[in-house]
Amino acid sequence: MIRSSIHCIIPVAALCVALATPAFAAEHTVSQKSKAFSTKSLNIKVGDKVVFRNDDAVSHNVFSLADAMTFDLGTYSAGQVKDVVFSKAGTFDIECAIHPDMKLTIVVAK
Amino acid sequence: MHHHDSTSRHTDLAESTVRLRRRQSAGAVLAVAALAVVAALPLSTSQAGTTPDPWLRPEAVPAPPDNPPNDARVHLGRVLFFDPRLSGSNAVSCASCHNPGLGWSDGLPTAMGKGARLLKRHTPTVVNTAYNPIQMWDGRKRTLEDQALGPIESPDEMDMALETLVPKLSALSEYRALFEAAYPGEGINSKTIAKAIASYERTVVSGLAPFDRWRLGETHAISASAQRGFEVFQNQGNCTKCHSGFNFTDNGFHNIGVNSTSGEDDAGRHAILKLPSMKGAFKTPTLREIAITGPYMHNGIYRTLEEVVEHYDRGGDTKTNLSPDMKPLNLSAQQKADLVAFMNTLTSPPTVVALPRLPTR
Numbered sequence: 001m002i003r004s005s006i007h008c009i010i011p012v013a014a015l016c017v018a019l020a021t022p023a024f025a026a027e028h029t030v031s032q033k034s035k036a037f038s039t040k041s042l043n044i045k046v047g048d049k050v051v052f053r054n055d056d057a058v059s060h061n062v063f064s065l066a067d068a069m070t071f072d073l074g075t076y077s078a079g080q081v082k083d084v085v086f087s088k089a090g091t092f093d094i095e096c097a098i099h100p101d102m103k104l105t106i107v108v109a110k
Numbered sequence: 111m112h113h114h115d116s117t118s119r120h121t122d123l124a125e126s127t128v129r130l131r132r133r134q135s136a137g138a139v140l141a142v143a144a145l146a147v148v149a150a151l152p153l154s155t156s157q158a159g160t161t162p163d164p165w166l167r168p169e170a171v172p173a174p175p176d177n178p179p180n181d182a183r184v185h186l187g188r189v190l191f192f193d194p195r196l197s198g199s200n201a202v203s204c205a206s207c208h209n210p211g212l213g214w215s216d217g218l219p220t221a222m223g224k225g226a227r228l229l230k231r232h233t234p235t236v237v238n239t240a241y242n243p244i245q246m247w248d249g250r251k252r253t254l255e256d257q258a259l260g261p262i263e264s265p266d267e268m269d270m271a272l273e274t275l276v277p278k279l280s281a282l283s284e285y286r287a288l289f290e291a292a293y294p295g296e297g298i299n300s301k302t303i304a305k306a307i308a309s310y311e312r313t314v315v316s317g318l319a320p321f322d323r324w325r326l327g328e329t330h331a332i333s334a335s336a337q338r339g340f341e342v343f344q345n346q347g348n349c350t351k352c353h354s355g356f357n358f359t360d361n362g363f364h365n366i367g368v369n370s371t372s373g374e375d376d377a378g379r380h381a382i383l384k385l386p387s388m389k390g391a392f393k394t395p396t397l398r399e400i401a402i403t404g405p406y407m408h409n410g411i412y413r414t415l416e417e418v419v420e421h422y423d424r425g426g427d428t429k430t431n432l433s434p435d436m437k438p439l440n441l442s443a444q445q446k447a448d449l450v451a452f453m454n455t456l457t458s459p460p461t462v463v464a465l466p467r468l469p470t471r
Contacts, residue, residue: 072386
C-alpha cells in the first residue's frame with residue numbers, strides 16, 4: 001500500500017489515478033540511452049507495469065526469455081515507448097536483442 | 111622473440127599514451143586558467159583534457175581472470191595457431207584463413223573450408239577480437255576461449271575431433287613441455303588448447319594508425335579529405351549508429367539489407383536468438399584495418415569500400431526486416447570519397463609476424 005502510493009505521487013498523480021486498476025499496480029519507467037538501460041536492476045511487484053522508453057539515437061529491441069514469462073517488444077526507434085505488465089513473479093533478465101551489452105535484471109515479487 | 115610484433119605495437123601505443131598524457135596535463139592547466147577568465151566555458155572544452163579519447167584503443171587488452179596471458183601462454187598459442195596438424199587433413203591451420211599477411215583474414219569473399227569448399231560467410235579478422243564481448247558474425251560464441259575450438263571441430267572447416275587432437279598433441283614431447291610451461295599441472299586438453307590460442311589472439315591488436323596519430327594531435331597525419339570523411343562518418347553518414355568507439359563497433363546485430371550471393375537467405379543472428387528482428391542480422395564488424403580485410407559484408411559481396419559506401423548511401427538493398435536505422439543518405443560524390451579516405455586511415459603500419467618453429471618430436 002505504502003509502496004504503491006509513493007510510486008503514484010511522485011511521477012504524475014493524475015496519470016496514476018487514471019491507470020489505477022483494482023490492485024495497487026505501479027508504473028516504473030526504464031529509459032534506453034547511449035546503448036544502456038537507465039538502471040541495471042529494478043524491484044517491482046506482480047501486476048506492475050514497466051515502461052521502456054527509447055531516448056536513444058538508435059533503435060532498440062527489449063526482450064526477455066525468462067522461464068516465468070517471455071516477451072519481445074520488437075524493434076522500435078528513438079522517441080517511441082513500449083510497456084510490459086509483469087503478471088508473474090520471478091527474476092527477469094532483460095536484454096536488447098540488437099545490443100547484447102545492454103542488460104537489466106527485474107525482480108518481480110508476489 | 112616470442113611476440114615480436116605485439117611488443118613493438120605495445121611500445122608504439124605506450125609512447126603515444128605518454129604523449130597523450132602530456133597533452134592532457136597541458137590541456138588541464140590551460141582549462142583551469144581559461145576558467146578563471148571565461149566562467150561560461152563549455153563543459154566539453156574544460157573536460158577535454160581529462161577524458162580519454164573514445165576513438166583511441168585502450169592500451170590494456172582485457173583477459174578473463176582464469177587465463178591471464180604470459181609469454182609461455184602466448185608462445186604456445188602462436189604455435190597452435192600456425193600448426194596445420196590441428197586439422198583432420200594436417201593441411202589447414204587457424205592461419206590458413208586468419209592469415210596475418212591478409213589482415214588476419216583470407217582476402218576471399220567467403221571462407222574456403224574443408225576440401226576447398228566455399229563456406230557461406232566472410233572470414234572475420236582476428237584483429238581486436240580481444241575487445242569483443244561476443245564473437246562470430248552471429249554471436250554464437252562469447253569468449254575467444256569458446257570461439258577457438260569452433261573451427262577446429264567444425265566438419266566444414268578443420269574437421270578435427272578434440273578426442274583425436276588431444277592424444278595427437280600429447281604424443282609430441284615438445285608439445286607436452288610447451289603446455290606444462292604455459293599451464294603447469296593442467297595437462298593437454300580442450301581447455302588448455304583453447305586458452306592458449308585465445309592468449310595468442312589477445313596479442314593481435316591494432317597498432318597506431320594514421321587516424322590515431324591525428325587524434326593524438328599530429329595535424330597532418332591524415333588528409334583534409336579524411337578529416338572531412340570522419341565528420342561525414344559521425345553525422346550525415348549515420349555510420350556511428352553502429353560503428354562506434356575505438357573499435358568502430360557496437361558489438362550489436364543489425365540487418366543492413368545485404369543481398370544474398372548464394373540465392374539462399376542467411377538467417378544470421380536469428381539462428382541463435384529466435385526473435386523476428388534478428389532475421390538476417392549480423393554483428394557489426396570492426397573497421398580497424400578495414401582497407402586490408404576485404405571483401406566486405408558478412409558474405410563478401412563487395413570488393414571495395416567504395417561499393418560499401420554506395421550500399422549505405424542507397425539505404426541497403428534487400429528490404430525484408432531491414433533495420434529502421436538504415437535509410438538513404440544522399441551523400442555527394444565528394445562525401446563518399448571523403449568517407450573512403452577516412453576509412454583508409456584506420457590501417458596501422460605493417461608488422462612482421464614471427465612464425466614459430468612447430469614441434470616435431
